[in-house]
Amino acid sequence: MTSALTRTVARLILAPTFVIALAILVRGYVDVGDGFAAGMIAALGILTQYVAFGSAETERLLPVRLAPQTAVAGLTVALVVTFAPLAWGDPPLSHLPAPGDDVVRLGTLELLTAVAFDVGVFLLVLGAVVGIIRTLALAAEERPQ
Numbered sequence: 446m447t448s449a450l451t452r453t454v455a456r457l458i459l460a461p462t463f464v465i466a467l468a469i470l471v472r473g474y475v476d477v478g479d480g481f482a483a484g485m486i487a488a489l490g491i492l493t494q495y496v497a498f499g500s501a502e503t504e505r506l507l508p509v510r511l512a513p514q515t516a517v518a519g520l521t522v523a524l525v526v527t528f529a530p531l532a533w534g535d536p537p538l539s540h541l542p543a544p545g546d547d548v549v550r551l552g553t554l555e556l557l558t559a560v561a562f563d564v565g566v567f568l569l570v571l572g573a574v575v576g577i578i579r580t581l582a583l584a585a586e587e588r589p590q
Contacts, residue, residue: 480563488575499586516569522565540562
């Protein structure tokens with residue numbers, strides 16, 4: 446059983462972990478960072494919950510049962526962004542808008558198809574890693590001591 450301090454710290458760092466993951470996902474277009482790293486960081490935040498609270502409490506508080514669906518949704522988004530340009534005769538991963546075209550902005554974030562691709566990678570990595578963590582946690586709790 447973990448201590449009250451461990452559970453408190455795990456609970457306190459969950460939201461900042463997701464904020465950092467989001468910042469890395471968005472910052473990837475200006476500096477080092479991307480959907481893969483953001484997905485790993487978010488999955489580590491969920492891993493701390495499993496370590497501190499166990500699988501029953503974590504599954505009660507977080508929607509970790511949706512990990513497989515999250516991974517499939519991320520893979521679908523990434524594949525659509527990758528291969529949609531083929532429909533217009535462009536090579537795969539041709540991002541829009543094209544260089545020199547006007548870019549739609551959300552604050553300081555430029556909305557490019559590269560953003561959608563990285564969101565897909567983020568969801569794929571998050572869903573796959575959380576699914577693996579969940580499977581291992583459930584198997585460890587079922588194993589007789």
